[in-house]
Amino acid sequence: MGSEDDLPNLLSDCVHCGFCLPTCPTYVLWGEEMDSPRGRIHLMQQHADGTPLSGPMVEHFDRCLGCMACVTSCPSGVQYDRLIEMTRADVEREHPRSLKERAIRELVFQLFPYRRRLRALRGPLRAYQKSGLERLVRRSGVLERISPSVAAMERLAPPLGRAPKLPERVAARGERRATVGMLTGCVQAEFFPGVNAATARVLALEGCDVVIPRDQGCCGALSMHSGREDEARAFARRTIQMFEAVDVIVVNSAGCGSAMKEYQALLADDPAWSGRADALSAKTRDFAEFLAALGPRAKREPVPVTVAYHDACHLAHAQGIRSQPRALLAAIPELTVREIAEPEICCGSAGTYNLFQPEAAGELGDRKAVNVDATGAELLVAANPGCSMQIATALRRRGAGIAIAHTAQVLDASLRGLGRDALVARDS
Structure with a gap:
């Protein structure tokens, strides 16, 4: 996400005024300067000046949520979103994580961006929830002892019902006003399939033909926002191929929509893909953004x-x-x-x-x-x-x-x- 040549200018934009502090979740929680945007920018500057990434430095970067609240509150226009993503890419390249950290990260990144793997998990997870085993496991605390991250995955899983299957095309009701592609996502598709079904119905009721490519995969959001640039680029290229034939892409997941609008920056240094990435970013719309611009027709x-x-x-x-x-x-x-x-x-x-x-x-x-x-x-x-x-x-x-x-x-x-x-x- 961005060239190393951009880094000095991006870092110098911060005047350390502190307007970001009340909006930064980790600073609000702990009041620690190095867990604020300007504190992390100070650490980024140290690294840019030649200081190797240390364990404590990486910990402060890992504690950042990447929520971008500091970006909207900054009067100086600091592009902290680009800074933290560039820094996380440096962390992934340069910092040796512990075996336990590597194992947990690989578990997450080898599971959540892959719909087939998530789908294979649905049946056992649903049985686990319905059987009462879920309550026993949570009361025992065994997962917390194995890993707090594993316990968090289990705890966060929503109650799973049957997943409705979407067709590849949903026809507009009444006169067609637009033809749109629809991203179904990974977690959204497998954990919240009702959201995708509702999205397709609403778009159709508002006069849109909805194209839902069957072979679409992950958009790359999780990888992009975690510094896994090569992985994110591979997901982005596949998504571009899936949706190049449509004029508008409607996305109902905030993280996915944000990532797809960043494809231009992600693939800027790839001559074969930069133009195609720019075109896709330009036609990506959030569900609410698209409907508000289209205007209501259905009662x-x-x-x-x-x-x-x-x-x-x-x-x-x-x-x-x-x-x-x-x-x-x-x-x-x-x-x-x-x-x-x-x-x-x-x-x-x-x-x-x-x-x-x-x-x-x-x-x-x-x-x-x-x-x-x-x-x-x-x-x-x-x-x-x-x-x-x-x-x-x-x-x-x-x-x-x-x-x-x-x-x-x-x-x-x-x-x-x-x-x-x-x-x-x-x-x-």
Whole structure:
């Protein structure tokens, strides 16, 4: 993500003013300067000046969520998103991790970006949840003793039902207004298949032919945001090939949409792919972003429910999309939208963060759950599968009976006249 030649200019943009401090989740938690954006930039400068990456330096970089709240709060335009991704690539190249760290990271990166592997896990995981073994294992604490990261993976898994199978094309209802490609994602497709089904239905009801390539794979978001550049580029090239034939790509996962809009930077140094990457980034749209621009056509039926809307970091900070999902929700009759305190503070999911930094992620998840619960809402609406899993887990710890849904699922309930019960009866 970016050339090493860019690094001195990017680092010098920071004037160490401190405007980022109140928005940085780890600084808010611990008040440690080196766990703030400007502290980490100071460490990046040390490394650029020749200081080798040490264990403590890497720990401060690993503790960063990459939430980009500092980017939107910075008056100097510091591109911290590029800085942290370049630094993480340096860490992956230069820093020898422990055997245990390497094993956990390989487990995550050899599983979550691969839909077939996740799909193979669905059946055993569903049986594990239904059998009651889940409760016994959690009470025993055996997974925590094996690895906190493994325990976090098990704890975050949502309750799994049957996965509806999507066709390769969903026809527009009524006169066709657009033809769009739809990214189904990895975690979204296997852990939240109902979100994809609702997304396709809503797009069709709003007059879109929806093209869903069967052989699509991971977009590369997890790898890109973890410094695994070669891996991310391979995923990006495959995604570009899958979607080059469509004019618009609609993405319902904030992290995936953000990554795809960054393909231009990711493949900038590859002459054979840079132009194709630029074209794909230019036609990628978040679900709410696309629908808000398209405008409503299908009739909205009442959904009498109070919702709290959660700003996913890679939607609000990385893509700048805040008003569109709120406007889509507010247009549904009898639906009330309530705001969550500290919306700029990450929930602790942050891609793989809640797996590699489960203790810090747990603190942030609990903080978010308190703020969500305080709204008095019956339903939390989030636009990223990681956020949904993270906040649902924290709400369960708190004993709060708040259901969770994606913006697409709320719109689907309204357009099909399903009402409130279709949403608040959800258990994940």
